[in-house]
Amino acid sequence: MPDWGSPVSQAKTSSAGVMGRGPGFWGGLMLGVYGIVAGLGMTGAVDGAPLYLLIILPFALVMPMITAANRRSAAAASGCLAKGEAQRRYMKRVALFSFLYLVVLGVMTFVLNGSDPYPALRVFLALPPGLAVIGIFWAIGRLMVEEEDEFLRMLVVRQSIIATGFALSAATIWGFLESAEIVFHLDAYWWAVAWFFGLGIGAAANRVRYGAWGAV
């Protein structure tokens, strides 16, 4: 029989984390570092490429934060699938691709602003940020494939359908308004942003309908 919340499992819950620290510590540390970086940026003490590097690096603290949260969840669940393995892998994949996105976006921005490279090099610089975002789409697809809990899988699928409907509708309406010169031009990658925003709407819809947010 599994151990349902015995003193031993409760002790595990309180000590689980990364280097003895919980997700709150790592999240707080990241926010604190970002506060210092924001101060440096606003006062002009650091700017340009070094500032962008300082913005990217603290994001690495997301990894110990996620790991600590997963360990806490696993210890608290004591064998139950409170946060499944598929969701843990999903969170790690999203964190990794988000970090890569920030890095390659920074490289593209600084190289294109600082020089006028050949078209072939422009392609080489412009593709990686898009590929990093595709990586996040892939992570969501893998979550649907790997999630073994049918209810949680249904929530993710529902969220994604709502997000797709929202993003395609917004893109269509905006496109016609743009053709009629009512609104300004919007670069196409903003529809990926609209889709991610749609995931948030889908999560809220899940919460209202099923009492659970879903995994995304």
Added chain:
Amino acid sequence: MKNRLKVLRAERDWSQQELASRLAVSRQSVNAIETGKYDPSLPLAFKIADVFGLTIEDIFQRD
């Protein structure tokens, strides 16, 4: 679809978490099924019936 999950669980003094572990699903799943917000698939319904040692018809009824 109506179900007797909450009553059956109470008879055995199981928490939602404990039933979730026995079914190898999340606690949210048990809660959604128990409150009638989500109807389980046939394989999960059979699994629930097995855990309680009953038939599907003993647990789930038409509205």
